[in-house]
Structures are given as C-alpha cells and as structure tokens.
Amino acid sequence: xxxxxxxxxxxxxxxxxxxxxxxxxxxxxxxxxxxxxxxxxxxxxxxxxxxxxxxxxxxxxxxxxxxxxxxxxxxxxxxxxxxxxxxxxxxxxxxxxxxxxxxxxxxxxxxxxxxxxxxxxxxxxxxxxxxxxxxxxxxxxxxxxxxxxxxxxxxxxxxxxxxxxxxxxxxxxxxxxxxxxxxxxxxxxxxxxxxxxxx
Amino acid sequence: xxxxxxxxxxxxxxxxxxxxxxxxxxxxxxxxxxxxxxxxxxxxxxxxxxxxxxxxxxxxxxxxxxxxxxxxxxxxxxxxxxxxxxxxxxxxxxxxxxxxxxxxxxxxxxxxxxxxxxxxxxxxxxxxxxxxxxxxxxxxxxxxxxxxxxxxxxxxxxxxxxxxxxxxxxxxxxxxxxxxxxxxxxxxxxxxxxxxxxxxxxxxxxxxxxxxxxxxxxxxxxxxxxxxxxxxxxxxxxxxxxxxxxxxxxxxxxxxxxxxxxxxxxxxxxxxxxxxxxxxxxxxxxxxxxxxxxxxxxxxxxxxxxxxxxxxxxxxxxxxxxxxxxxxxxxxxxxxxxxxxxxxxxxxxxxxxxxxxxxxxxxxxxxxxxxxxxxxxxxxxxxxxxxxxxxxxxxxxxxxxxxxxxxxxxxxxxxxxxxxxxxxxxxxxxxxxxxxxxxxxxxxxxxxxxxxxxxxx
Numbered sequence: 001x002x003x004x005x006x007x008x009x010x011x012x013x014x015x016x017x018x019x020x021x022x023x024x025x026x027x028x029x030x031x032x033x034x035x036x037x038x039x040x041x042x043x044x045x046x047x048x049x050x051x052x053x054x055x056x057x058x059x060x061x062x063x064x065x066x067x068x069x070x071x072x073x074x075x076x077x078x079x080x081x082x083x084x085x086x087x088x089x090x091x092x093x094x095x096x097x098x099x100x101x102x103x104x105x106x107x108x109x110x111x112x113x114x115x116x117x118x119x120x121x122x123x124x125x126x127x128x129x130x131x132x133x134x135x136x137x138x139x140x141x142x143x144x145x146x147x148x149x150x151x152x153x154x155x156x157x158x159x160x161x162x163x164x165x166x167x168x169x170x171x172x173x174x175x176x177x178x179x180x181x182x183x184x185x186x187x188x189x190x191x192x193x194x195x196x197x198x199x
Numbered sequence: 200x201x202x203x204x205x206x207x208x209x210x211x212x213x214x215x216x217x218x219x220x221x222x223x224x225x226x227x228x229x230x231x232x233x234x235x236x237x238x239x240x241x242x243x244x245x246x247x248x249x250x251x252x253x254x255x256x257x258x259x260x261x262x263x264x265x266x267x268x269x270x271x272x273x274x275x276x277x278x279x280x281x282x283x284x285x286x287x288x289x290x291x292x293x294x295x296x297x298x299x300x301x302x303x304x305x306x307x308x309x310x311x312x313x314x315x316x317x318x319x320x321x322x323x324x325x326x327x328x329x330x331x332x333x334x335x336x337x338x339x340x341x342x343x344x345x346x347x348x349x350x351x352x353x354x355x356x357x358x359x360x361x362x363x364x365x366x367x368x369x370x371x372x373x374x375x376x377x378x379x380x381x382x383x384x385x386x387x388x389x390x391x392x393x394x395x396x397x398x399x400x401x402x403x404x405x406x407x408x409x410x411x412x413x414x415x416x417x418x419x420x421x422x423x424x425x426x427x428x429x430x431x432x433x434x435x436x437x438x439x440x441x442x443x444x445x446x447x448x449x450x451x452x453x454x455x456x457x458x459x460x461x462x463x464x465x466x467x468x469x470x471x472x473x474x475x476x477x478x479x480x481x482x483x484x485x486x487x488x489x490x491x492x493x494x495x496x497x498x499x500x501x502x503x504x505x506x507x508x509x510x511x512x513x514x515x516x517x518x519x520x521x522x523x524x525x526x527x528x529x530x531x532x533x534x535x536x537x538x539x540x541x542x543x544x545x546x547x548x549x550x551x552x553x554x555x556x557x558x559x560x561x562x563x564x565x566x567x568x569x570x571x572x573x574x575x576x577x578x579x580x581x582x583x584x585x586x587x588x589x590x591x592x593x594x595x596x597x598x599x600x601x602x603x604x605x606x607x608x609x610x611x612x613x614x615x616x617x618x619x620x621x622x623x624x625x626x627x628x629x630x631x632x633x634x635x636x637x638x639x640x641x642x643x644x645x646x647x648x649x650x651x652x653x654x655x656x
Contacts, residue, residue: 018352025353032364039371046371046386053364060356067352140259140356144363145219148252151367152226 013084017065019092026096029057030103037107045155048110052165055120056147058096063127063139065092066194075193086190093124093182111168119165122178123147128185136194204297207290213260213298223252224306233310236558237317238499240394243324244387246310247331251366251385254338257299259359261342264291269350283429284347285422285437292343292419299335307331320483320499321395326404330411334384337411337418338362344418378458381467382410382451390465392552395499396532398479402472406458410451416444478533485529491519494528496550503555510566513600514573517635523642524577548572567602571609580646585609588650591619592638595626599634622652629656 004012014020033054040047066089068074075081097117104113123143131139153163161167164174224230232245265288268274277287311323342358369383381388384407389399422428423437458469459476468476485495488508492515496504507530518524525546534547549572551565561569574593579585585593590609598604604620626634637656644650 021351021353025357029360029364036368036371039368039375042375044371044374046367046374049367050364050371053360053367057357057360057364060360061353064352064356137352137355140359141216141219144255144259144356144359145223147363148223148255149226151251156231 009080010084010087014088014091016069017067017088019065019088022061022065022092023095025061026058026092027099029054029061030096030099032057033100033109034103034107037104037109040110041108043110045151048154048166048168049151051104051109051111051116052119052147052150055096055100055116056123056143058100058120059123059127059143060140062089062092062096062124063131063143064136065089066128066131066139066189067136068193081193082190085193086186089128089186089189093121096120096124114170115168118171118175118178121182122165125178125181125183125185128189129181131194132185132188132192133195135196139194203290204293207294208297211260211264211291211294211298213257213295213302216256216260217298217302220253220256220302223256224249227252229306229310233313234558235556236500236502237314237319238391238395238556239314239318239321239323240391241556242310242314242318243327244389244391246307247327247387248385249306250331250334251363253299253303254334254366254384255359255363257295257335258338258342258345258362259355260299261292261295261339262346262358263342263355264295265343265346266350266354267291269347270352278427283427283433285428285433288343288347288422289419292339295343296336296339299339300332303331303335318499319501320497324404326401326408330384330404330407333408333411333415337415340415340418344422347422373460374462376460376462378455378460379452381406381455381458381460381469383407384411388460388462388465388467392556393465393532395497396481397466398481399466400473402469403467405472406451406454406469409454410448413444413446413448413451416440416447418444420444485531487527491515492525492528494530496530500530500550500555503550503561506561506566507550507569510561510569511573514570514596517596517599517631518574518577518638521635521639521642523646528573546573546576548576567597567605570597570600570602575609578642578645580648583648586648586650587615587619587652588622588645588655589648590615591622591626591652591655592645594620594623595634598623598627599631618652622655626655 033051036050040050066085097120100116100120101113104116109116123146126143126146127139130142134141147165150163150165153166159166161173161177164171164177167174227249228245229249232242235241268277277284280287307328314323341362345358346354366383366385369380370386371380373380373383373386373388380386381403388403393399417440420437420440420443423433424441426434428434428437454469454471457471458467460467466478483498486498486501486504487493487495488504490508490512492511494504494508494511494515496507511528515528524544526543527545528548529545530548530550532550532552534549548569551561551569554561554565571593574596575585578589578593578596593609594604594615604623629637633656638645641650641654
C-alpha cells in the first residue's frame, strides 16, 4: 500500500472538515461586522456586543470544523492525525484573524482590532474545549452561553476577569486568559480530537 | 398525529438545554428585576428582554432538529413514507416550539406570580407576553426552515449565532432612533417608569407581532413550495403562507418606517396606530402620608412612600402652615412646571425613580436632593436665578434639616460668596420659633426676590 502524498493528505483532511465552507462562513461574519460598523460608534452595551457576536460566529464555526465524518476508522489510518488536526484549526484561526483584522481596520469597532482578535482567540479556545468535552457538533453551545453572559456583563458594566471579553484595549490579564484558552483548546483537539462523531 | 408529536417531543434536545436557558434567564434582566421594586411595566419588559437569551437557542435547536434527517442520511428512506416532507418536518418544529413555549410560560408564570404578591398597582402587559411567545415561534420556525434547506454541519451554530446577531443589530438600530429597529422584540424603546405615568399603548407590540408573524409564515411557507414537499394542496398552502407572510412583514415595516422614535426620552409615536403624539397621562389616585405637608406618590411606588416622607419631613416640619407653602407634595414624572400652584397649593417634585426601582433606600444623596428641590421650589420663583437672600434661606433650612452646608445640590451658578454662607449659618442658628415667625412674615417677599441678606434674622 503506497502512502498518500502529503499535500493530497492535507487537502483531503481539509475537505473532510469542510474548511472551505467554514472559511466562507467566517468571511460572512467579518463582512457583517464591516457592514454594521457604522452603527457602532455610539457607546453602549448593544454596540459592544455586536463585534463579540461576529467573532463568536467564527469561533463556533471553527469548533464545528473539528467534526470527523469518517468516525473511528480515521484514527487507524496513520500517525499524522494530531498534526493534521492542529494544522487545520491553526489555519482556520489564522485566516479568521486576518479576515477580522481587515474588517476592523479603519472602522469604529469598539475596542479596535486588539480586543477583537483577543475575543476571537479566547472564544475559539472555548469552542475547541467544548468540542473535546461535548462533541464537535454541540461545541457552539458553550461559547454562545458565555457570550450571552458577556452581553449582560456589558450592560451591567462588569469588568471581572471571569468576563474577560468585556475588557477593551491592551489588557495583559485578558490576553493571557484568551491565549491560554486557545492554547488549551488547540492542544486538546490536536491530541484527542472531538468527543464523539455522532451524525 | 398526537402520537407523532409526542414521539418528536421525546426525541427533542430542547429539554437538555432547559437548565442552560434557566441560567441565562437568571443573568438576563429577568433575574435582576426580581430584586427591584415590583412594577408590572418593568417586570413585563424584563420578561420580553429575556428573549435575547432564549430566542437564539430556540433557532439553533430548531435548525438542529430539522437537519437531523439530512445529517443521518435518511431522507431517501423517509421519502417512501405516506406523508410529504413538509408535514413530516412540521412535527419536529412543533415539538421544539412547544418545549420553548412551555419554558417561556413557566418563566412568565413565576415572574408574574411573584409580582402579583408584591406589586401595589397595575397589571401585567399581556402584549409583551404575546410578543415573547410569538418570538419563540418565529425563531423556531426560521431555524426549522434553515435546517431543512441547508442540513449541513454548520447550520445549527450559524442559525443560533445569526439569530443572536440579528436581534442585537436590531436593538442597536433601535437605540439610534431608527424606526425600522422597532420590529426587534428586545431593546424596548419605552421607559417602564414612564409607562407608569403615561399611556404607552400596544403600538410597538403590534408592529413586532405583525413582523414576527410574517416571518413565521414565510419560513413555514417556503418549505411547502418544492414538489417533494407534498401534494397540490400543500404547495398551494405554501404559496398562500409565503405571500401572506411577505405582505404582513412588509406591512409591519411600513408601520415601523413611519414611526418617530426617541429612545432617550423613552417614547415612540407610530402615526398609523396612534392618534396623537401628545402624552396622555394615566389617571390615578396618589397615596399620601400624614406628614405636616403630606407627601404623595404614584400607587405603584406605595412601598417607597414612607422613605420619601421621611426624607422630606425635616424640611416639611419647618415649612408647614406658612403662607405660600404647599399643602401637599406630589411626586410625579414631569409634573407641572409651576412649582407651587392650584388651590390648595400643590408642589410637584420629580420622584427618585432610580433608587426606588432598584429597591434601594431613599437616603443620603437622594434624600438630600429631594429636600433641596423642595426648599428651592418654595423659596424661589420659577425660572429665576436665586438671589443671595434666597440662597442663604435655602442653605439655612437645609442645615436645620441636618444637611451639610453644601451648595452642590442648589440651583446656583458657582459657589455663593462668604456673606451668603455666613447669613445661612446665622439663619440656621436662630431659634426655631424666630425662624418660623420670620418666614411667615417674609416668605412672599423673599420668593419675589425683594429681600437682601440684611433683611434676614
């Protein structure tokens, strides 16, 4: 049995994770942010929530891309799987970061690009950890619940580290939490993969 | 039919999410309103605002349920069953919607049950309840339609997050006084406190109900249009539903488009549904205490009456019975601009609604501000800058009431000079009987601005 060429293996893995539709969806959320940016110049809880929801959309999509349509059989097919899973998630996160950075550039997004990218990283980490705990298809529920709590935190003026997405601008603690969540999510998904493969 | 619905209800994943939705309800304005003063308008509004947490989940779950057959690759198998795909899918949608409505009904019953025990005036806004229920039906229908049309792995998260985004963007648009934002069921434009004093009517609710009903009809109708959806009657029903839904949603947008929204003042006017933009006061019988000058509040704020009266009493005991002093103090929103008027003379003060709504005691700064406004309205003429003598008497009366000689709450520009403060100290130090005698003899002249500091005792 001959080995699959590396590039073809990567392409097949990306196709099995529906990465292209995922990137289209990420682009749609970034476009939504860009289109609504001119309404976000007024300070307020609602205007601060809009960018967070758009990055939530990207994070939720990235979490669902970890679903494996091949089931347990995939695990027996070779030892490249952790690297492929890591590379796939990293590719989608990096693309999302570039797309959202471009969408926020020169617009009135509250908190600016720094806050947006931190929120993207942290929420993606939560989505990946949820995929490992609950399953890839259910991974969007936890980030959605957390974002709803953060939306309320915007309204009540909470700025605790428990609701780190509410912090804007350069904030070392919030950045550390977001980076930690992303690193943990990436590590767990790469090594273990999502919890189940139910249709 | 009932057995299929029961089967779908058992298979539905909404019950698994009910604890999460209950947690979100607690974090929403719903949970916070339970600690505030029990006002029906505020609690009804809080119930409607809680939809922000419920609606995206209902949409996501409905999309998940509707895409189940597509994900499980059982569509070909199901195509051999006697029922068309449209009618088959409706059971799953109905099960999701019924779970959502059951949760909402329980949440409403709990909130209104607690409010009924505590509230002292008014009743629930059933229009707000109806908007909430229809919102759940609509988001569930939209999720169902998207799940059927795009049964991929991304449909549930995209539907849930997209619904969340749509609601919040609608609220953002509304807060910027854009009338089309009125179709959004959250981010209410009407101030609940204002709704205690002025008739708001169901105009905004009607627009929202129309829009949501239209979207629901379109979402369910378009699924009946393909040939595989069912027979001729199913397609005809789908066409009629889609057409009616588009017409209803467009009518709602037309009604909203003509509206004038002022979110800062918490008021809207929809010309096609309301006859006049002018405020229509709600008639109510105020509740009053037995102070020397009785303080009266809206019956909904009856629980705060004792605190309001206690806050005013140190000043009312000094002014009661004086010629020109009010015989009643009425705390109401946007009272008449002439401070003391009518027969018997009534003084209108703005109620401390923020503290009252939050269930906080009316003391400290709030109480001091009430006393300050009372003294100012009694001692000065409306619209005029206080003279030095008026300032000194105001500060003196407030000092006797126990307030610090702090001019921050008085309607003066800048700090009064030292002579005013000295006169105020002298006035406050005078015996109570002498002060009262002097005020009885000179209050009219003082109010007219004819006295100087030298005329004070």
